[in-house]
Amino acid sequence: MYGLKFLIVLVTVTQSLGLNFTEYVFGTNTNFLPAAFGDFNSDKLTDLFVVTEDGKTLEILISQPEPPLMVPSGPDNKRLFCTYKTLNIVNVAPGDFDGNGAMDVMIVSHNTKVSEFFEVYILWGSLEEEPLRCGSEDTPLLSLSGQPLVMDYNGDMIPDLFGEDKNNTRMFWVFGPKRESPTAVPVEIGNLTSLRVPSSHAFIDLDDDLAADLWVTATGQYEVWMKSFKGFKLNRTTEPPAPMVGQTSFADVNLDGEVDALVPACKDESCSQSAIYIYSYGHSKWIELDVNFKDSSENIWRYPQSKDKDYLYTDTITLHVGDYNLDGYPDFLVTLINTKNKPRVILMENVKCEEACSAYPRKFVPHWNLFEEFGDTVLGTFFDFQEDGTLDILLVRKDSDGKYQLGVYKDPNEYDAVFVKVLIPTGRCYGSDCQLHNIPYGTNQPGPSITYTITTATGGMQQSRDTQLSQTAYHALQLPYTVFGLGRNWNFVEELRVGIPKGNNSETLSSSFTQIIPNSQLIVIPYPRGHPDRWVSKLFITPSKAMLMTAGALVGTCLFVAAIIGILYRRELQQDKREKQQDAHKFHFDAM
Numbered sequence: 001m002y003g004l005k006f007l008i009v010l011v012t013v014t015q016s017l018g019l020n021f022t023e024y025v026f027g028t029n030t031n032f033l034p035a036a037f038g039d040f041n042s043d044k045l046t047d048l049f050v051v052t053e054d055g056k057t058l059e060i061l062i063s064q065p066e067p068p069l070m071v072p073s074g075p076d077n078k079r080l081f082c083t084y085k086t087l088n089i090v091n092v093a094p095g096d097f098d099g100n101g102a103m104d105v106m107i108v109s110h111n112t113k114v115s116e117f118f119e120v121y122i123l124w125g126s127l128e129e130e131p132l133r134c135g136s137e138d139t140p141l142l143s144l145s146g147q148p149l150v151m152d153y154n155g156d157m158i159p160d161l162f163g164e165d166k167n168n169t170r171m172f173w174v175f176g177p178k179r180e181s182p183t184a185v186p187v188e189i190g191n192l193t194s195l196r197v198p199s200s201h202a203f204i205d206l207d208d209d210l211a212a213d214l215w216v217t218a219t220g221q222y223e224v225w226m227k228s229f230k231g232f233k234l235n236r237t238t239e240p241p242a243p244m245v246g247q248t249s250f251a252d253v254n255l256d257g258e259v260d261a262l263v264p265a266c267k268d269e270s271c272s273q274s275a276i277y278i279y280s281y282g283h284s285k286w287i288e289l290d291v292n293f294k295d296s297s298e299n300i301w302r303y304p305q306s307k308d309k310d311y312l313y314t315d316t317i318t319l320h321v322g323d324y325n326l327d328g329y330p331d332f333l334v335t336l337i338n339t340k341n342k343p344r345v346i347l348m349e350n351v352k353c354e355e356a357c358s359a360y361p362r363k364f365v366p367h368w369n370l371f372e373e374f375g376d377t378v379l380g381t382f383f384d385f386q387e388d389g390t391l392d393i394l395l396v397r398k399d400s401d402g403k404y405q406l407g408v409y410k411d412p413n414e415y416d417a418v419f420v421k422v423l424i425p426t427g428r429c430y431g432s433d434c435q436l437h438n439i440p441y442g443t444n445q446p447g448p449s450i451t452y453t454i455t456t457a458t459g460g461m462q463q464s465r466d467t468q469l470s471q472t473a474y475h476a477l478q479l480p481y482t483v484f485g486l487g488r489n490w491n492f493v494e495e496l497r498v499g500i501p502k503g504n505n506s507e508t509l510s511s512s513f514t515q516i517i518p519n520s521q522l523i524v525i526p527y528p529r530g531h532p533d534r535w536v537s538k539l540f541i542t543p544s545k546a547m548l549m550t551a552g553a554l555v556g557t558c559l560f561v562a563a564i565i566g567i568l569y570r571r572e573l574q575q576d577k578r579e580k581q582q583d584a585h586k587f588h589f590d591a592m
Contacts, residue, residue, distance in 0.1 A: 020373065021392060021410040025385050027068035030406040032059065033312070034394055037383065037479050038094035038444045040080070040103050042127065045387060046480065049105070053404050055088040057081055058107060060132065069385050082123065082134035086114050093150045093472045095159040096443045099177040101430025102127050103443040108147050109140070117143040117166045124179055127430060141181065142173060146195060147473035151203035151212070152447045153185065153231070155503030157426040157529060159446060162203075162214070164195050172231075185231070192237075193219040198316050200247035203501075204259060204470040205449040206281040210499025211508040212447035212467055215261065217248060224281065227502045241277040241286035242267055246303060246317025250470060251330040253350065254362050257451060257463040258282055264303055264317045264334065271302045278360065290353055290363035293336070301336040304343065311343050311398060313379045316474050322382030322391045324349065326417035326485030328462060329362065333380035333393065345371050345380035345395060371395060374407050381477040389419045389519060389542050391483060416488055418518035423481040424448035424468055424498055427527035439536050440527050444469060444480045447501040448526075452484060452516075454493045462489065486518055493518065500526050511535045
């Protein structure tokens with residue numbers, strides 16, 4: 001039934017704007033807001049964590065290979081949800097917070113009618129008992145002044161938290177292998193300012209050593225903290241590039257092997273002059289990128305502001321990064337407001353900047369009407385719904401009734417490009433897995449760093465770098481895996497290196513893998529943690545349309561050659577037969 005509906009949609013909606021993929025993915029279950037991604041039921045498919053519009057219910061949409069691809073059901077077709085009376089869920093972060101190998105779920109509530117603080121709860125998970133235990137809403141685990149960053153402070157592959165407590169004291173909260181309150185580790189900050197709210201901290205590799213560092217967004221400045229044997233040490237501070245800035249995002253924009261910080265900014269209070277700045281740790285300076293915020297009708301678009309309260313997600317300016325066309329250069333999605341105060345998600349494509357751009361070799365070109373058919377879209381992020389290595393776009397739109405609905409856009413274009421998809425779970429053992437010599441798997445892990453090197457079709461070298469789950473707060477909506485577009489480079493990935501967060505008493509733990517086949521997914525299980533030479537890798541190949549066409553052409557060529565050989569062989573047999581018959585009818589004069 002869904003296959004027929006999908007075929008009808010495919011035939012009727014394949015305009016130049018693309019494909020509305022919503023019904024194929026969600027069916028009729030679209031009355032949710034996206035909150036996080038993670039493989040909750042350990043079936044190697046990424047599930048979607050959603051909340052209801054009132055913020056009182058958390059539900060998990062389970063991924064499956066057949067449409068609808070996301071369904072609100074778990075074991076025995078029971079729905080996996082938790083409903084609370086007083087909570088207002090503003091953030092969700094799946095992870096293994098007790099190190100037992102099963103996925104737990106951290107939820108953050110901010111109900112100003114109950115408390116001015118952000119209250120943190122952990123829903124402890126199990127693969128044997130009830131899969132989702134909602135717990136009590138009466139006693140939060142922590143009360144903080146803002147949403148925390150999920151990171152790994154001590155490199156034990158158990159997620160920890162960073163933020164400020166309700167007394168505005170900076171802390172790391174370190175979780176251990178028991179379901180107890182985390183250990184609070186104060187941060188010595190001296191004369192540094194308090195953390196900004198909303199924040200966009202990041203647990204990300206900035207100095208290219210494959211060990212995640214800490215980018216901190218404080219009031220009036222950014223801070224870079226490097227990992228050392230004694231925790232984190234302040235490396236530098238830098239001022240924002242403009243008076244009003246949004247959330248910091250990170251990407252290797254120009255494929256130089258270094259991660260850059262991207263910051264959307266307003267040059268004036270009304271935000272009529274919007275801009276995007278880039279900061280490279282190696283160059284230590286801000287550069288304004290070439291972005292035209294004026295569409296073809298000469299309408300000027302701007303970033304949302306706190307005054308735009310008619311729509312959700314307008315309290316922050318966030319860039320959601322992903323390689324949309326797999327050309328290797330990361331693009332991003334951003335919500336902009338037009339002159340009629342209507343929002344729309346815009347895809348900004350990363351393209352080469354010609355001689356007009358002297359400051360930076362890349363620029364971003366807006367695709368203004370790509371999601372026009374979805375109406376008022378307030379949020380856009382990337383997600384690989386079909387697990388085929390291509391990134392679809394998950395949208396949130398406000399319908400005519402004022403309700404928020406999920407939507408999915410799928411690009412109908414077939415790009416002549418390849419990819420490599422990398423997933424690094426925690427590698428924590430579940431139950432007696434390790435004692436029975438079974439390879440552990442684990443759950444979402446923040447902080448693993450990945451870099452690759454490949455020879456291009458022109459003989460040059462291409463490299464890029466990223467950090468898995470580097471940001472988790474304020475609608476970051478990052479994926480638990482990394483998709484690198486390789487462009488039209490069908491060569492093997494010569495080297496792919498991965499590293500996990502550094503412990504307080506250890507060097508960087510990293511491992512390298514060579515000759516990775518394009519269009520494949522590589523799962524690296526960092527077990528045993530202290531022996532990178534023994535880490536397990538699993539390679540899954542995703543045959544692309546081009547590969548299938550190549551295989552078909554090869555088979556067709558072989559059949560054609562075989563047919564020619566058969567014809568020639570038959571003609572040779574016939575000729576030999578005629579020669580034998582002629583020899584039999586010859587008159588032997590010697591015999592007379």
